[in-house]
Every structure is written in C-alpha cells, then in structure tokens.
Amino acid sequence: MAVNEYQQQVKVLSDQLLELQRPIRILDAIKWPSEVEKTFFKDKGRELPRLPENHYQNQELGFDPVQQRDRFLHLRRETRRKLGRSDGLGGILCRTIDQYLLVIDMLANRGSPEFGRYSRALYGSARDHLRGDRKTLRQLGEKLGEIFSMPGAAHLVRPYEKNISATDAVDILQDRLGNYFDPGDIRVILSDGIVSDAAAGGDYIKINQDASFTEFDLQVLEVHEGWVHVGTTLNGRQQPWATWLSVGSPRVTACQEGLAVLMETLTFSSYPGRALKVSDRVVAVDMAEQGADFLDVYHFFTNRGLPPADSYKITQRVFRGGTLSGGSVFSKDLSYLRGFVENVNFIRSAIQSGVPEILPMLFVGKITLDDIPILYQHYLEGTITGPHYIPEMFRDLNGLYVWFGFASGMSVINMGRVQRHFQTLFAKMPKVAPLYEKVIDSAVD
Structure with a gap:
C-alpha cells in the first residue's frame, strides 16, 4: 500500500473512531447529584449517602449500548481488514476500540457488582504489581502516605490561604496559559456544572464558580490541566491522519494523569498535601475493593485528620458508579500514582537505553507508553506529526537527561x-x- 493511500485509510478509520466515542462520557454517566453530599452532612456522616431511587437506571447514557457495541465491533473488523493485523497504528486503534467495548459494558452495569469487574479491567486494581517490580500499588501508596505525612511535611506548609476567588483564578490562569499556548488556543471559563474545583476540556479549563484557591492550587492547575491535559489534546488535534490522538480512552489515563503529576513535580508546583492526596486515592480504592463500605472509607480519612469535605470527596470519587457497600468500585484514581511511576521509569529507561529523543512524544496526544515506539517510527515516516506544545524541559532535553541520569546513578546507593x-x-x-x-x-x- 502506498504511503498516501495508507495515511488516508488511517484517517478514515480514525475519524470513525472519533465519531463513535463522541457520546460516551464516563464521568457524566456515574456522577452523583450535589444534593447527596448536602444530605450526607445533614445526617452528620452517620448514614450511607442516599442516591435517588434507580439513580443510574434513570441517568441517560446518551447512546444505545447494544447498537454502539455493534458499531465498534464493525470498526475493529474494518481496521484489521484495511490496515492488516500486524500494522502498528492499526493495533493501537484496535486496542482502543477494545477499551471502548469494556467502557460500554461497565456503564451498562452501573450500580451493580459487575461494574467493579469492568472498572478493574480498564483501570486496574490497587493490588496490581507495579510494572517490573514486586510491590503493589497499595504498598507504594502506603509508603508515600507515610513520607508525605511526616512532621517535616507539616513544617513546609506555607501560610497560603484559599483567598483567590474563582473569578480571579480565571483571569490569572488565562494570563499564565497565554504565555504557553498560541493566542486563542485555550480558554479558562467559570462553570457551575462541575463537582471538582476545576476540569479540563478539549481547549478549555473550567473553574468551579463556588471554589476558592491558593497560589499553589493555581500552579498545579497551570501545568496539570493546562500543559498536559489541554496541551496533549491540542497536539492530537493537529494530527493530519491519526486524529484519534486527540481523545483518550481509559487505556491512556495512567499515562496522562501520571505525566500531569510528574510535571507538577518537575516544575516544583506540587506540595506534600497534594502528593498525599494522590497516595490517599490508592488507599481508598483498595479499602473499597476489599469490601469496606462508603462510611468505613470516609471515617478512615476523617479519623486521620482529613477535613470532612475532603474525606467525602476522595471517598465519593471511588464509590461513584459502583455499590455503596463496597467491593464494586470505580478504580480510575489508581491512574495518578501508577502513571507517575511508569512515566518516571520510562524516562529513565529511555535515557539509559540511549534514546532520549523519543521523550517529547509523551506529549504528542492521548497515548500509552507502549504506543510511543510505534508512533515515533511513524513520525519519522511522516504519518505522525510531532507535538507542537512541549514543556521547555522536554524541548531541550539536556537538563532532563542530567536530572534523571543522576537519579538513575544514585539508585545504586544504600x-x-x-x-x-x-x-x-x-x-x-x-x-x-x-x-x-x-x-x-x-x-x-
């Protein structure tokens, strides 16, 4: 197949994938009404959250699961037929399609024990072993939790208050991100429809109009939501053929969230309390997977000194979509720690293997680490366009090479x-x- 013909085939199949995934919105499909939190605290946190009767059954998915499944299966057959079973980009497309098939099954089983089984298939379990190591995510989460809870961490807490309003946060972030993105490529907007303090979209960041922020919070949002989540989306949108790189299935979540947390650390934007939150999420998932109910997990964190509102938020993130009695949970929050470790090890391995030039490909779009060698080969051949938005330390790799080179060398020290x-x-x-x-x-x- 000629190069131009191959590229056209990739684009046609990729555009079809974009269209099929468009109505699938995982977080929207499992979100809880804001009234649930209000009632929970009105009951002083002594009773399980009260979801409306048949909440998930009454919450429209926006697509027909049976029809959507058939369409994805047809696209997988077409991908294999047109690109061949051994084609690299075709393989990435097929693995992405397989992920969406699992997503459809997971969302069709909201509120049931089966939901957790599909979630583990997509995002993993807290008892999974880290790639190339004997430790589990839960063990690493506990160790990091100890480190970020030490008295020394408390000594470093700066006297920053949440005194930046949502309106001011919008202006500050828009100004800062205007120095990173081209004019008109990103918008920061107020929103009254999100549960979290902020959320990234394709070319925008939503700020919860009821939230307030510290300077630290804005530093994290700038690099986490802006540089990584929006940046990789925009880089994916600039692909002439592999257009699917602009959207992310669950298979890319660990790489995305881990890269975002890594950027927080490389830019010194993070702080012990933020890092503790990442490790706490692993503990929360593991407790719930092992059968702890919502109240067990919630009180675990309040008894440890976490404010009630924060304890509710971290617990709610895990139980949404699953069962309040535990066992069946949403395990996406493992992605932050798993992805951080895997990104660090990938960078160290690329440096030690003598191929640091592939590292900017981390930002080429919504990818997994295993995709990068394939994408880099097609970048050299002209089917993949290199990333436009790249943080400076990944644009000039000298400092990054030295940083991770020293880190690798020091690993032999007792x-x-x-x-x-x-x-x-x-x-x-x-x-x-x-x-x-x-x-x-x-x-x-």
Missing part, C-alpha cells in the same frame, strides 16, 4: 546506611519553626 549516618546529626537539631517563616518575617520588616 539509602538505609546513608539515612542512619545523617540521623545522628538530625537527632541533635533543635525543633524550630520552618525557615521560610523567618524569611517572610524579614521581608515584612
């Missing part, structure tokens, strides 16, 4: 012995206020 050496010094230190408070006081004077 950190237990190192820590025991320095602990003898730390034990003699007086317990004082954080250094930054003195710096701030001096600046004020």
Whole structure:
C-alpha cells in the first residue's frame, strides 16, 4: 500500500473512531447529584449517602449500548481488514476500540457488582504489581502516605490561604496559559456544572464558580490541566491522519494523569498535601475493593485528620458508579500514582537505553507508553506529526537527561546506611519553626 493511500485509510478509520466515542462520557454517566453530599452532612456522616431511587437506571447514557457495541465491533473488523493485523497504528486503534467495548459494558452495569469487574479491567486494581517490580500499588501508596505525612511535611506548609476567588483564578490562569499556548488556543471559563474545583476540556479549563484557591492550587492547575491535559489534546488535534490522538480512552489515563503529576513535580508546583492526596486515592480504592463500605472509607480519612469535605470527596470519587457497600468500585484514581511511576521509569529507561529523543512524544496526544515506539517510527515516516506544545524541559532535553541520569546513578546507593549516618546529626537539631517563616518575617520588616 502506498504511503498516501495508507495515511488516508488511517484517517478514515480514525475519524470513525472519533465519531463513535463522541457520546460516551464516563464521568457524566456515574456522577452523583450535589444534593447527596448536602444530605450526607445533614445526617452528620452517620448514614450511607442516599442516591435517588434507580439513580443510574434513570441517568441517560446518551447512546444505545447494544447498537454502539455493534458499531465498534464493525470498526475493529474494518481496521484489521484495511490496515492488516500486524500494522502498528492499526493495533493501537484496535486496542482502543477494545477499551471502548469494556467502557460500554461497565456503564451498562452501573450500580451493580459487575461494574467493579469492568472498572478493574480498564483501570486496574490497587493490588496490581507495579510494572517490573514486586510491590503493589497499595504498598507504594502506603509508603508515600507515610513520607508525605511526616512532621517535616507539616513544617513546609506555607501560610497560603484559599483567598483567590474563582473569578480571579480565571483571569490569572488565562494570563499564565497565554504565555504557553498560541493566542486563542485555550480558554479558562467559570462553570457551575462541575463537582471538582476545576476540569479540563478539549481547549478549555473550567473553574468551579463556588471554589476558592491558593497560589499553589493555581500552579498545579497551570501545568496539570493546562500543559498536559489541554496541551496533549491540542497536539492530537493537529494530527493530519491519526486524529484519534486527540481523545483518550481509559487505556491512556495512567499515562496522562501520571505525566500531569510528574510535571507538577518537575516544575516544583506540587506540595506534600497534594502528593498525599494522590497516595490517599490508592488507599481508598483498595479499602473499597476489599469490601469496606462508603462510611468505613470516609471515617478512615476523617479519623486521620482529613477535613470532612475532603474525606467525602476522595471517598465519593471511588464509590461513584459502583455499590455503596463496597467491593464494586470505580478504580480510575489508581491512574495518578501508577502513571507517575511508569512515566518516571520510562524516562529513565529511555535515557539509559540511549534514546532520549523519543521523550517529547509523551506529549504528542492521548497515548500509552507502549504506543510511543510505534508512533515515533511513524513520525519519522511522516504519518505522525510531532507535538507542537512541549514543556521547555522536554524541548531541550539536556537538563532532563542530567536530572534523571543522576537519579538513575544514585539508585545504586544504600539509602538505609546513608539515612542512619545523617540521623545522628538530625537527632541533635533543635525543633524550630520552618525557615521560610523567618524569611517572610524579614521581608515584612
């Protein structure tokens, strides 16, 4: 098949996939009414949340599951027939189609034990082992939870209050993101229809009009929602043939969310409380998977000192779509920690393998790490367009190479012995206020 003919075939099949996935909105299909939270706190958190009777059955999907399944199956057959079973891009398309088939089954089973089974097939389980390691996600989540809950983390909490209104946040973010994106490519807008404080769309970021923010919050939103989620969408939209790279099935969630969390750390935008939230989500998923009900998970976090509103939010994220009695849960929140670890290991491996030039492909669109070698080959051949929006440290890879090169080299050091050496010094230190408070006081004077 000639190159031009092949590219046209890829585009036709890719556009068909875009059209089929358009009505599928996972989070909209499993969201809870805001009244549920109000009633829960009115009952002082002593009773399970009260979802409306037949809530999921009465919540329209926006598509017919049987018809949509048949259409995806037809597209999979057409992809294999036209591109061949061994074609790289065709394989990515077929694996994406398989994901949407699972999504249809998951959403058709909302509120039932089967929902959790399909969710695990899509997003994994907290008891899954990390790729190439014996540790489970739950074990890593617990270890990170210990680190980010240490007294030293509390010492670093800056005196930032949530004193930035939603309206001001819109203006600030629009100005900052205007320095990263081309004029008119991104909008930051107020919204009264989202549960979270902020959410990214194709070329916009919605800000909850009832939320307020700290400076830290805005730093995170800028790189997490803006640079990564919107940036990869816009890069995918610029693809002339592989147009499906502008949308994400669950198979790309870990790479996307992990890359977003990684960018928070590389730009020093994150903070211990934010990192703790990522590890807490793994613990919440595991507890619910093992049979803890909504109240068990909610009170686990309140008893640990998390504010009631935050404890409700992290618990609600896990139980939406599943059963309040536990066992059947929405495990998407594992993606943040799993994806972070996998992205870090991918970057380190690319550097040690002598192929750092593939790293900008992390931003080419909505992808998995396993897709990158295939996409890079087709980039060299002209079917895939390189990413337009790339954070500076991925555009000039020198600093990134050195950073991860040192990190890889230091991994051979016995950190237990190192820590025991320095602990003898730390034990003699007086317990004082954080250094930054003195710096701030001096600046004020």
